[in-house]
Amino acid sequence: MTAAPRILAVDVCGTLYDTNTTAGLVMFHHARRGHRWRHAALTAISRRGVLRAGLVAVAKLTRFDVHRALVLISLRNETLTSLQASAKGYVTDHLPATVIPAAHTRMARMRAAGWQPVLVSNALSPVIGEIARQLDLPFIASDPAQRAGRLTGRLARDLTGQKRKAVEAYLNRPLDAVAFAVITDNRSDRDLVAAANPAILVAARSPRKWMRNWDAEILCH
Numbered sequence: 001m002t003a004a005p006r007i008l009a010v011d012v013c014g015t016l017y018d019t020n021t022t023a024g025l026v027m028f029h030h031a032r033r034g035h036r037w038r039h040a041a042l043t044a045i046s047r048r049g050v051l052r053a054g055l056v057a058v059a060k061l062t063r064f065d066v067h068r069a070l071v072l073i074s075l076r077n078e079t080l081t082s083l084q085a086s087a088k089g090y091v092t093d094h095l096p097a098t099v100i101p102a103a104h105t106r107m108a109r110m111r112a113a114g115w116q117p118v119l120v121s122n123a124l125s126p127v128i129g130e131i132a133r134q135l136d137l138p139f140i141a142s143d144p145a146q147r148a149g150r151l152t153g154r155l156a157r158d159l160t161g162q163k164r165k166a167v168e169a170y171l172n173r174p175l176d177a178v179a180f181a182v183i184t185d186n187r188s189d190r191d192l193v194a195a196a197n198p199a200i201l202v203a204a205r206s207p208r209k210w211m212r213n214w215d216a217e218i219l220c221h
Contacts, residue, residue, distance in 0.1 A: 004178045008115040009167055009192055010107055011184035012131060013123055015202045018221075019098040020046075025127040026071050028094060029078070029086035038074045045070060065160075072144070076153035080126070080146060087130040095131070102221045103183060103202050115181060120167060120192075122159045140166050164191040183219075190214075 013021050023046055030039040045067055075083065111117055119139035121128045132139035140163075145156040159166055168174055175195040182189065182196040185203065187210050193199045199216040201207070207218045 005171075006115045006179040007167075007171065007175075007181070008107070008110050008117045009120045009163070009180070009182045009184075009196075010117050010137075011182075011186055011189060011202075012119055012121040012128060014185040014204075015183055016100060016103050016107070016119075016131075017095055017098040018100055018204070019095070020123075021095070021121075021127045021131070022068065022123040023071050024094065025083070025087055025090045025124065026074060028090040029083055030074065032086050032089065033078075033082070035074075042071060042074060072155065073153040075144065075151045078151045079149060080144065080151060083124075083144070083151070084126045084130070087126040091127065091130040091134060100202065100221050102219050106200060106219060107183060110181065118167070118170065120159070120163050122163075122188075138170075140170055161188055163189055164195065167192070 010016065013019065023042065027039060027042050027046070029035075030042065107117055117137050119128055119132050119135075119137055119141070121139070121141045123141055125139075125141040125143045128139050128141035140159065142155050142159045143157040145152045145154045164175065171178060175192075180192075180196050181198050181200070182192045183200040183202065184192065185201065187208075193201070193214055193216060196216075199214060200219055201211045201214065201216045202219045202221065203211060204221060206220060211218060
């Protein structure tokens, strides 16, 4: 009898890299394309300060990520091929400085032990796809919407809160039919954490309060 596959779902932003890869890619893209005003506006809302704190507060109250929406809107009328070209430069030249070594090491050890990693991220597919290509891994990510060959500034598929459904669709079977593990830093991934054995939670410096509610390994960096 064939053994069930051993699937390891791996988050990206805050887990493998200490950065928001969607915002990082889009800011890199605007700099590369010479979009000075768009780049300046995104820098202003992304830099730590009163404005950024206000956007975070609004997101907590409304459950609507205003910062993410503004980042996406800034891509309106850009082409997917141009964004993909930017992703190659961003992942090669900028992302390595944000690597979280402990998470990469843990993933590599599990891969060597027979687990099959799959990158599963809410971030945009151009940047996650390029990361996956360089790591030689499959991936599932949020897809930007297009109309007449141009990006609309919205998403065609958003993985926020939908990761378990997306992983099961990718596998074409429920998670309880496979050996399943997860590495993540996201509270919103609790549906994956609940199904995982082992569950590995990545934390900066010390575990966050919600992490202590799970029977999980805490990986601090």
